[in-house]
Amino acid sequence: MKDNAILVVVARFLIPLMMLFGLYVQFHGEYSPGGGFQAGVLFAAAWILFVFIYGLETGLRIIPERVIYALAALGVLLYGFIGLLGVLLGGRYLDFDPLLASPQAAQQAGIILVEFGVGVTVASVVMVFFMMFARRRAESLEAGLDPDADEDIGQ
Amino acid sequence: MVGLAVVFTRDLLKATMLFAIYSLTIAALFALLDAGDVALTEAAVGAGISTVLILAVLALVPRHEKTAKGHNLPALAIVIITGAALVYASFDLPVFGEAGNPVHQHVGPYYIGETYADMGIPNMVAAVLASYRSIDTFGEAVVILTAGIGVYALLSVRPRRRQRREPEQ
Incomplete structure (x- = not known):
């Protein structure tokens, strides 16, 4: 859809705004509505809009496939690691209090880090979903299995 | 009303669009009820990403639903009994x-009274999700990762070329 000027202009305007809003929702989540889940989805949505306009190949050049898989696992691992850090510093699992001297600051740091892990995982998993389905479509067409063509034959 | 339209339409593309409208309406309802977090989630996930993913699936399957003849009476009976029990x-x-x-x-x-004293942050939802109920949220993150692995496992196999039946003359 690169040739459609309106789409390209609007998307170029929207994608940075969406990513910025995603970051805002991610890191401002303790003060306003939001958190890792919503931020991850927003971020992935910006990437999906980019893929709609410029194609999957270009989208994967920005963030390679291996990086997406690695990030999906790393987000969960970050979450688990923050939990273990609490244990190592003398608390219980996912107890944020020992992380920093002041309990309030420790709680806030723990929440931000944990939500960041959730956000990274959600964003990369949604990207994986979209990438898999988009690629499947291309492969099905390649193998001569166009579903709409099937339907026309059936009628 | 939009929900009924989703159920009755046979055109899956139309159903997807109506479903997105339905999600957006629900998100507005949540926002009216001062549930900002839920409204944001519903608008982003329900109206946004779900729609895109359903569209991606629709690109793989035929656009129109197959119509099945006749009615399934036992199913109707079960639905009526369950509904009556719930009511x-x-x-x-x-x-x-x-x-x-x-x-x-x-x-x-406790959450309403002590969140600010414990954490120093005003958003109770974030406090409950990430700190008081942290292990639940960890479980959710693992569930999402598992879903990603599942989709990867199902769709990373290349489709096999099937012998297509020749259209009858």
Whole structure:
């Protein structure tokens, strides 16, 4: 859809705004509505809009496939690691209090880090979903299995 | 009304679009009820990403639903019995929105009263999700990762070329 000027202009305007809003929702989540889940989805949505306009190949050049898989696992691992850090510093699992001297600051740091892990995982998993389905479509067409063509034959 | 239209239409593309409208309406309803977090999630996930993913699936399957002839009477009976049981059970629910209801007596008052003292942050939802109920959220993150692995496992195999039946003359 690169040739459609309106789409390209609007998307170029929207994608940075969406990513910025995603970051805002991610890191401002303790003060306003939001958190890792919503931020991850927003971020992935910006990437999906980019893929709609410029194609999957270009989208994967920005963030390679291996990086997406690695990030999906790393987000969960970050979450688990923050939990273990609490244990190592003398608390219980996912107890944020020992992380920093002041309990309030420790709680806030723990929440931000944990939500960041959730956000990274959600964003990369949604990207994986979209990438898999988009690629499947291309492969099905390649193998001569166009579903709409099937339907026309059936009628 | 939009929900009914989703159920009755046979055109899956139309159903997807109506479903997105339905999600957006629900998100507006949540926003009106001051549930900002849920509204944001519903708008982003329900109206946004779900729609895109359903569209991606629709690109893989035929656009129109196959119509099945006849009605499934046992299914209708089961649905009616279950629905009647649920309605009957709902008579035992406490009055909606009353302060003495069990849901307002359990841990809710502690979260409302102590979140700011414990964490110093104003958003209770974030505090409950990430700190008080942290292990639940960890489980959710693992569930999402598992879903990603599942989709990867199902769709990373290349489709096999099937012998297509020749169209009958």
